[in-house]
Amino acid sequence: MYTDDPQKFYNNLNKELPLLGIDPGTKNIGLAISDINKTIATPLNVLTNKKYKDLVNYIKEIQHNHGLSGIVIGYPINMDGTIGPKAQSSNSLADNLDKDTDLPILLWDERLSTTVIEKILISADISRNKRKKNIDKLAASYILQGFLDLISKLKKS
Secondary structure (H helix, E strand, C coil), X not given: CEECCHHHHHHCCCCCCCEEEEEECCCEEEEEEECCCCCCEEEEEEEECCCHHHHHHHHHHHHHHHCCCEEEEXXXXXXXXXXXXXXXXXXXXXXXXXXXXXXXXXXXXXXXXXXXXXXXXXXXXXXXXXXXXXXXXXXXXXXXXXHHHHHHHHHHC
């Protein structure tokens, strides 16, 4: 099952397992993982976006070693709310992962997430080389944290 409805996604989660965040890009795929309480996202890894099977195998390895309750995929819709090529790519990824894993999947609006992370790293005076190596997994963490913050609000209300 994949959706862009956070409430529907949340209702289908195993509440005692972490979430995986994915920032899909044309060259790299950033990955992040939450704690089991789903409060904090931590950058995990960057995979090159060459073979889809490598991503599936990596997800299955994480699921086997740590357990996963679901996947949050960055959904870069255009600023005017339309679906562009990058968002279509995220949709395709969600559709494929839905077929190849047994995990619920959320498409999470992530407009400008990589830009935000880039600005933070520049303001922290991080070298261009270090930024390049880490930006994708940090963007995945930022995307996942956005959803975790929403969960926190839902729990309080």
